[in-house]
Amino acid sequence: MPLPTLPTLPKQVKIVEVGPRDGLQNEKETIPAEVKIELVNRLSQAGFANIEAASFVSPKWVPQMATSADVMAAIARKPGVVYSALVPNMQGFEAALAANADEVVIFGSASEAFSQKNINCTIAESIERFREVAQAAKRHKLRLRGSISCSFGCPYQGEVSPASVVDVVQRLRDLGCDEIDIADTIGVGTPRKVQHVLRSVAQEFPMTQLSGHFHDTYGQALANIYASLEVGIAIFHSSVAGLGGCPYAKGATGNVASEDVLYLMHGLGIATGIDLDAVVDAGQFISRHLGRKAVSRAGNAIAAKRAAV
Ligand code: HMG
Ligand code: MG
Numbered sequence: 185m186p187l188p189t190l191p192t193l194p195k196q197v198k199i200v201e202v203g204p205r206d207g208l209q210n211e212k213e214t215i216p217a218e219v220k221i222e223l224v225n226r227l228s229q230a231g232f233a234n235i236e237a238a239s240f241v242s243p244k245w246v247p248q249m250a251t252s253a254d255v256m257a258a259i260a261r262k263p264g265v266v267y268s269a270l271v272p273n274m275q276g277f278e279a280a281l282a283a284n285a286d287e288v289v290i291f292g293s294a295s296e297a298f299s300q301k302n303i304n305c306t307i308a309e310s311i312e313r314f315r316e317v318a319q320a321a322k323r324h325k326l327r328l329r330g331s332i333s334c335s336f337g338c339p340y341q342g343e344v345s346p347a348s349v350v351d352v353v354q355r356l357r358d359l360g361c362d363e364i365d366i367a368d369t370i371g372v373g374t375p376r377k378v379q380h381v382l383r384s385v386a387q388e389f390p391m392t393q394l395s396g397h398f399h400d401t402y403g404q405a406l407a408n409i410y411a412s413l414e415v416g417i418a419i420f421h422s423s424v425a426g427l428g429g430c431p432y433a434k435g436a437t438g439n440v441a442s443e444d445v446l447y448l449m450h451g452l453g454i455a456t457g458i459d460l461d462a463v464v465d466a467g468q469f470i471s472r473h474l475g476r477k478a479v480s481r482a483g484n485a486i487a488a489k490r491a492a493v
Contacts, residue, residue: 193414193454197454198395200421202397203423204224204235207424209246217251217258219470219473220251224237226462226465227424227463227466232265232458233265235267237267238268238270239269240279245431253279256285269283269289272290272310281320281324287327290318290331292331293307295333295348296341307352322360327363328361330356330359330361332366333367337368339369357389362393363419364385366381366382367398368398386415394417395421396408405440422439425467426440441481442467461486464483464486
């Protein structure tokens with residue numbers, strides 16, 4: 185009897201490293217710019233083609249990102265690598281432009297309650313702010329990415345309907361986003377729900393330009409990534425050493441660890457162009473600085489194996 189057919193998976197994926205931004209933004213102790221710079225450089229050397237390196241938001245809201253301009257000014261830019269920056273408004277856009285960001289990220293939410301807490305406005309108001317940013321990005325020929333928080337649940341309002349995610353996808357598409365992130369800010373999604381939301385939004389925006397941004401709070405991130413691969417997603421966000429959390433989503437833990445995602449992809453025979461060993465080194469570097477163990481199962485296993493030799 186022939187073996188049962190398996191779902192077709194993408195042959196290669198883009199992994200966007202968000203550790204220097206999403207990962208570090210929630211750290212209480214100020215991390216010196218030099219450490220952030222070395223982290224970004226290690227990540228570009230490891231082979232990431234897209235690194236979220238900065239966030240031009242109010243320093244009163246997110247103090248840790250106040251050194252973003254210093255970081256962007258001093259990193260060793262590797263040709264071909266896209267260095268992205270979050271921008272909530274025109275003030276942020278001007279700063280990102282001055283810092284030579286290659287891509288700006290406008291970040292909205294599928295939850296009204298989260299939109300208020302995170303960026304102090306309604307979803308509709310945020311889209312109006314983003315319109316100006318989007319036009320400016322196009323004028324300056326910068327890549328434009330849109331991110332949608334709370335696509336699978338919200339820390340303040342609970343349930344978030346797939347229809348509200350589709351609605352924000354339509355609005356970001358109409359602003360001209362090149363890529364849209366479907367983000368599980370608090371890590372509550374499970375595989376079938378994730379597939380349902382992704383298939384729903386893919387009616388409105390190409391699956392190949394959608395990305396999965398999963399936090400691992402409930403331990404579902406790798407399962408959700410595999411489920412996303414099954415429906416054709418080929419862009420994922422991850423954080424070296426599993427760093428992170430969102431300052432406006434209490435209890436939200438880090439993004440899925442880059443080392444774990446790379447171990448999964450390489451095990452599946454999916455090309456990433458990234459050197460897992462070098463990412464493990466970068467994870468050990470930042471964990472040493474933060475004075476705690478990396479939150480990466482694969483990263484820690486590889487480090488332990490090295491130490492045992
Ligand atoms: P606001 O207080 O309503 O803004 O905040 P405002 O326009 O009234 O300005 C107030 C002050 O902020 C003024 O300064 C402005 O100059 C300053 P003051 O006169 O009081 O001295 N300001 C800025 N400063 C620097 N850069 C700017 C900027 N804009 C205003 N761009 C605002 C509105 C959006 C600014 C604020 O709510 C904010 O900065 N929020 C950012 C929150 C944030 O960064 N959250 C984390 C990132 S999102 C995330 O992690 C989720 C994601 O990973 C996906 C997922 O997992 O869900 C992307
Ligand atoms: Mg996030």
